[in-house]
Amino acid sequence: MPRHSLPKITLTGVAKTYRSGLFGRGPRVHALKDLDLVVPQGTVHALLGPNGAGKTTTVRTIATLLRPDAGTVEVCGHDALTDADAVRERIGVSGQYAAVDGTLTGFENLRLVGQLYGQSRADASDRARQLISELSLEEAADRPMRTYSGGMRRRLDLAGALINDPELIILDEPTTGLDPRGRRQMWEVIGAQVSSGTTVLLTTQYLEEADALADEITVIDHGTVRAQGTAEELKSTTAQSILTIEVDGSTDEQGDLIATTLADIGLGMPRQLDSSRWTVAVADGTRSGVDAVKACALAGIDVVDAEVSSPTLDDVFLSLTERLERV
Known part of the structure; x- marks a missing residue:
């Protein structure tokens, strides 16, 4: 994939602490400590790390869902701390669980998400049908979402993140719970989006996924960057x-x-x-x-x-x- 000089994400010196214990009376936990991250346009960047490393805190900060205690966050050319609305208009977010209404059909869920982004009912309907086709959900499109399998829910959740044609897609463990075939289908969809110029920030528990998709990988632990580079560069840091x-x-x-x-x-x-x-x-x-x-x-x-x-x-x-x- 071609690399571009213009970054879609720039984090500089980002820090975030939480109070632990009952009612937040325990000692402070440093979720992020002086974290720097740059993601170029049109690339896939994977965040790797053990549970509690700070991956989800990083993702939530970039998605404007969490405000850091210190540092700067620039996303799609906008300051995420002072101009969060402009950032939200340009990103799509897919979490670990399908954030949709089980009583609505898959099509109705997608149309609703499109309308929440400000699309007209007609435009939202057209975009929903397009994504349903691209993600092979035609047969289930008009069934209640509660009847969907885990893999279908994950695809529907990804469709919701793509509904507004975002410049940046944030995927927090998008293939968790899928079988190998389902993961590869999702990889194909993600790859097609990047080929069209979209930037992807990905967290994953599957190292083969980062190896297959990512242009660059950042390994974080205890809120700090521990290693960064391409898959081959990281491999070269271990034994031959x-x-x-x-x-x-x-x-x-x-x-x-x-x-x-x-x-x-x-x-x-x-x-x-x-x-x-x-x-x-x-x-x-x-x-x-x-x-x-x-x-x-x-x-x-x-x-x-x-x-x-x-x-x-x-x-x-x-x-x-x-x-x-x-x-």
């Missing part, structure tokens, strides 16, 4: 390769031996994927794989298969998380 071995069965006692043996070969602690497969980051690629097989043989561990591959975003995320837990 990932070694996965498969052993011929393992007991708990043998598992300890496997972990110790691989730890001597790799970088960091090995992870057990299932009863027979283990993985560890390594520095020397194929040579490390050969060394691991030899070391396992000397330890009496029967290796069935060994594979060396490039790191995934899962490996990046786990590496960053482990580093943060040690800080």
Whole structure:
């Protein structure tokens, strides 16, 4: 996807704190701390982080649903703190749950959202039918939304975010609960929007989703940016390769031996994927794989298969998380 110099989102030094405890009498929790973020026009930017990292607070701040304690927020060329109405006219927001009325049909829900954006009834109806077609909801368009499956509700929620042809779409975990086929259908719709020039800010719990969609990824934790870059740039910050071995069965006692043996070969602690497969980051690629097989043989561990591959975003995320837990 082409990159553009004009940013759609610029956050500078954004901070937000909450009072914890009953009636807000507990200590302050720093949801965001001096957060900087720039999202260029016509790109997909993914926010990654563990639960409680500050992703939703960031999204709500950009969507003008939350006012920060400090910092500046510019969205679509407007100051989100002093000109929130102008920002709201230019964005579409899709949350983790379909924000629609279950007693209305899918078409009626979309038409209502369009009218709330100031569209005439006729224009809202035309736009609703167009989105229903694009999102393959024709068969269910005139059924009450309460009869929709989870995947259909998610598509309807996305349609609501697109109803006003926004310059910026904010998607907070848009494919949560969908099966792999449903997620890929949503990816296609999101990709088509970006191809037409729309900018997308995405939070997701699926690392493969960020890898497939995002031009750039920001990893945040405890309200602070921990890493930022393209998927390939983030992958390059971890070990050069990932070694996965498969052993011929393992007991708990043998598992300890496997972990110790691989730890001597790799970088960091090995992870057990299932009863027979283990993985560890390594520095020397194929040579490390050969060394691991030899070391396992000397330890009496029967290796069935060994594979060396490039790191995934899962490996990046786990590496960053482990580093943060040690800080």
